[in-house]
Structure formats: structure tokens, C-alpha cells
Amino acid sequence: MRLVRAGRIVADQYVRVLDDEPIPDGVPVIVPAARFLADAEEILRREAPTGVLWPNNRRIAELAPHLDRLALVALEFPSFKDGRAYSQARVLREQFGFHGEMRATGNVLRDQFLFLMRAGFDAFEVVKDADAAVFAEAVARYSVFYQPAGDRRIPALRARLSLGTPALCERV
């Protein structure tokens, strides 16, 4: 596994803490959702940044009251075909205004990078080294986007208006 953040392979500063382990002091941690919710105040009082691993069968709205004190939310892709976390990510970014790190974890492969980025993810726990190595190339594959999403890209429906008269092809 390689962590990609801001387009580069980086070292992971965060420690994953399981349900029954003690939470270490002074280090950034990622704790499971249930444990975090059971003891949020205590965990957030620590000196170091806190992240939460949120499962995709739990309503993301439950996390809303804590978001301004969380440094990271990790969302899960148990399989590449399970797309629930894309919705969670967009709601976190676009409706709850979460500005911290949003990390994709699980079965994260090259062909999802662009979708993930557009949904608002900015950190990726990439399964295959070869995929992590071509991250920049994979997210630059498309230059046209049809819909507004969690990134700032201008969708085609809007772009056409600013382009003026579209260059139509009379015979497609």
C-alpha cells in the first residue's frame, strides 16, 4: 500500500488504532467510528490530530457535529464496485463543508482516482505500487467534465455558455 496525497506518494503520519487498543499520545491517529462516537470529547482533547474511519453503512450526518475538530475522515471501499463512499464524500465536502483530509481506503485502484478526486477525496491509500506511481497520469486522462461535483472543475453544460457559440459539427 502507498499513500498518495496532493498527487505525490508520501509517508503516512497517522497511526490506525483498532477498537480495543489504547490511543497513543502525541501522534495523529485514525480511530474507528463507533469508538470515536462513544468517546468523542476525550479523544478530541488530545494534543495530536484526530481522524475517523467511517463505515459506509452508517449515516454520514452523524459525524457532522464533530467535523470542525477532525483533521481527517477515512471512507471505505470494501470492493472497487462498492460506491457508497462517493456519496458520503460529496455530502461531507459539499454540504457539511469539511475541509480536512478525506482519505479513500480499501480496494483503491488506478481507475477510480479521478472519480475519487472529483467526489472530494484528497488522499488515497493505493493498493498497488504501480497504480500509485501513475497517479498524476491517471487523473489527467480527461479534460472534459459534464457535471459539477466536489471539485472545482467547470462542467461542460456551463463551459458552453462561456464559450459563446459552440463549434458544432454539422455531420457527426
Add this chain to the structure above:
Amino acid sequence: MYLYDDLDRTLVTERAAEFRDQVARRLSGELTEDEFKPLRLMNGIYLQLHAYMLRIALPYGSLSSDQMRTLAHVARRYDRNYGHFTTRQNIQFNWIKLAELPDAMDDLARAGLHGMQTSGNCVRNITTDQWAGVAPDEIEDPRVWAEILRQHLTLHPEFSFLPRKFKIAVTAAAHDRAAIRVHDIGLRLHRNGAGEVGFEVVVGGGLGRTPFIGKTIKPFLPKRDVLSYVEAVLRTYNQFGRRDNIYKARIKILVHDLGAEAFAKEVDAEWQPIKDGPLALDPAVVAAVAGHFRYPSYEALSDNPPELAKARASDRRFATWFANSVTNHKAPGYAIVTLSLKPEGGPPGDATAEQMDAIADLADRYSFGEIRVGHEQNLVLPHVAQRDLLALWKALDALGLATPNVGLVSDIIACPGLDYCSLANTRSIPVAQELTRRFRDLDLAQSLGRLHINISGCINACGHHHVGHIGLLGVEKNGEEFFQVTIGGQADENAMLGTLIGPAVPYAQVADVVEDIVEAYLELRTRPDEIFLDTVKRVGIEPFRERVYATR
């Protein structure tokens, strides 16, 4: 029709390049078949019984003559010289080699064609009335809305890995030719009491293993809200739809389990925060999309010109075809012409490369270069001047594309069945072929009137058997092919599921059973214009059951 601009073309080209890279990684072993599968599916590539199948998207069933020529080229160069038009208004090729797929995709991309989202658990090709834009009974052109939705939902970052496939249909006509009530989302443009045009939103319809007629969750949705509301439905489904069992993963199960009212509440909760955001449709955006549609410059003509009247009076075969395959157009002096892809003995929906090229030429000569695909697996030339009908008919007749059986007993909808499909229990195509032979007598077919037979080779219901006036569903019993028979289904604005008439019948008897049902109908109907469906409604299934099972 919709004309691609640079943005649309760029996206399709970039998609083809990405796909070439994915195939290369599969061929080199970098991707396992498991990892490659969802990627190929999102480009319309299935692995069937004998080979890869490539399904090309024809958005809302509309294509230009040049695109049709490209399809002919793909059939010739990469396949076995034919293609199969589908009930989703698409086309599929059944014999493509994996290593050649990237080249085929490039050739298609040059014509603005692609296989994006024609399979996989994403939003599939959006369908609409095959007569959109020319039907006299529509309140506006639904293709503009299908196109806005197509763009919004193409490579959508949030909805490309849904629990299951997702199908949307739009209609704007009084008579629903798009079967919106058996779709995941059905949108019906209509006018409310205040005279404004908006959408009725129907969700949770569908066929397959557990058929449901969709429920209306929004009787009137303003046009500006259509993207945000569809997004809210998809977001609700993406989060809460079942993923543990593929047979319970469609939105219809979620709607059924929660109840339509509770489901509508969930959607509303997702909708409120986004309805006034970037998805609210600015009329300028709608106008920009509408501006990409080119409408023919019709001549000022009158209905029923002397050439047509003369031809109808003097040529009985032409008159029969005219009565069957030609429909009123909204422009005076023009007509909508349906090309039957259901010749006697032919597989429903197939066309050869030569036929495709010839249809493209005829479209250029007689239909402003435009062709449509209908969900009944026939083609349509949507803008034919009535004075040209005789010449067009002669050309179509020579090509085997003028069988006057549109909407009749031999205009059968069938899935590919066991001849191609790895999911099928039974063959479908040979049953359809046999039925077209049994009902080859066109006078009989005419006298039977409107009668739709739909055949599915398995419970996945690709042949929409539940909504056939007569529906045949292939099942397997002890390794033998059998068919369950339903009657009384319909897919239009009065959508209903058919009723099972009794135990499944063996493959070898299914054509006899259909003949028995048809004979029973002829005896039961009170007037020649009481169609089969109305007779079933009046007398119920019992007389049909008796006829079929009395001697079996």
C-alpha cells in the same frame, strides 16, 4: 438531432484512449479478469458464451446516417457482418476479439460513438420515445431532457458504482412509447393546472425477477429541478440500496421495502440541500443544449399528395405497408416510417452491414440523414416526405426491410437467449423465428390487430416478457427448456404485468401454445377491433388457460 461539439468529441476520444490502456493492462496481465471486468462493463463489453460482445450507446435511439455507416463498418471489419439492435435503443456486436476492441472503439469514437455506460452498475443509456421531436401528440421534444440527463450522468463521479444498473426513460407524449413505468426512474413531461410544463417522477419500476410498476413520488417537478431531483434519487439509492444480493439490489426493491412514501421522504431530505445549488437548471443552459439539436428544414407540403393517393390505390402491397408502417408526422406532408427488423424467419432486431449502409443512404435521401432505433427493436426514418413514400418502400422492400408487421403478432421482442447469452435458460431467437413463420400470413396478422409477443430466455427479463400482451419466459426444468406463458401485460401509460396462465410448457410446444391462445382470442373477441389485450381484460385468463391446457 443532437450535434456533438468539441467538448463532446474530446470526451469520447479520451474515453477510447483510456480504454486502450485498460485493455493493454489486461492483456499484459497487470489487471486480473476480476479487476478488468467492471472496467470493460463500463465500456459496454460483456463476455458471452462464445465471445466478447460490444454494446454501443445510441443516446435515446438517435443516430445519423454517418454513424450508421460506422456501425456497418464495425460489423464488417470486426464482427460477422451484422449487428443486433436492442430494447434499450442500442446496438450490439456479438463476435468481437478483445485485442481488436480498442481499434473498434477508436473507429466508433471518430463518429461520436462509444460504449460508455451500456452495461455495469451505472446509469445506462437514457431512452425516450423513438418518435420524439416528430410525434403529433408530444408537448415538447423530450430528447432535450434526455440529452441534459445523459450529459450530467456520463462518467458521473458519484454514481458509477451503484448497487446495480439504473435505467431512466423520458416521455413527453400522451401515449407512452418509452415504457417509463417499468424503469428505475420514469420522467413524464406534462402540463400542470397552471399551464406550466414539468415532470411527473416515477421510481422503482422494473422487470426482471421481481417485476414492479413504478410509483409516482413527485406528481409535478419544475424543469429547473430535474437534475437535482434525479441526483437526490440516485444519492438515496447509492447509499441505501442493497448490495448483499444482486437480485435485490435494484432501486425497485428499496422503494418497495421502504414504501414509496418513506422513500420519497428520504429523497426529499437529500434534495432540499442541493435543489438551489449548481444543479438548478438555468434556462440558458437548457437553451444551449436545445441549440445543439438540428431540426430539418421541412418544405411546405400538404398531407396525402396525389402521388401517394395514386400509389395506395394502385399497389396493394404498398397500401398494406403504408397502413401498417407509416405514422402521422407533426409536419404536414411528412410521415414517420418504421423499418421492420422482424422479417419472416429472421432474428428480431438484426441488421446486416449491407442493410445498415443502405439504410444510411436512404436516410440521406429521404429522412434528412437521421435514423432512430425503437425499443421494439425496429428502426425509424423520422422525416419522410409523403410524396417519397412509394420510392422509399420499393427500396426497403428490396432490402427486406418492409415487412408490414409493425405492432402485429410477428413483431416480436426477444432477448439474445441461449444462442449468445451465458445467463439464459433457453433459446429465444429460434422461438421468435418459428412464430414469424407460423404467423407469416399477413392478412391473418392484420386481422389479429395489435398483439405484442415478448420473449425472455431467463428471469432477467431482457425481452420484457412481463409487459408483453403474450409473454414467454424461458425456464429450465431438469435440464430441459420450458416456457412460462403470461398474458395481458402492457408497457404503456396503463402499464400492467401479465398473468401466468398455468404450468410451463416444453420448448417444442411453445409455438403451438401461442397459436392456441391466438385462436382462442379470435373466437372470444366480440368485434374485429377488440384487440387481444382488451379481450383478456374482459374475459380474464380462464378461457385461455382452458384452451391451452385442455389437451396438454
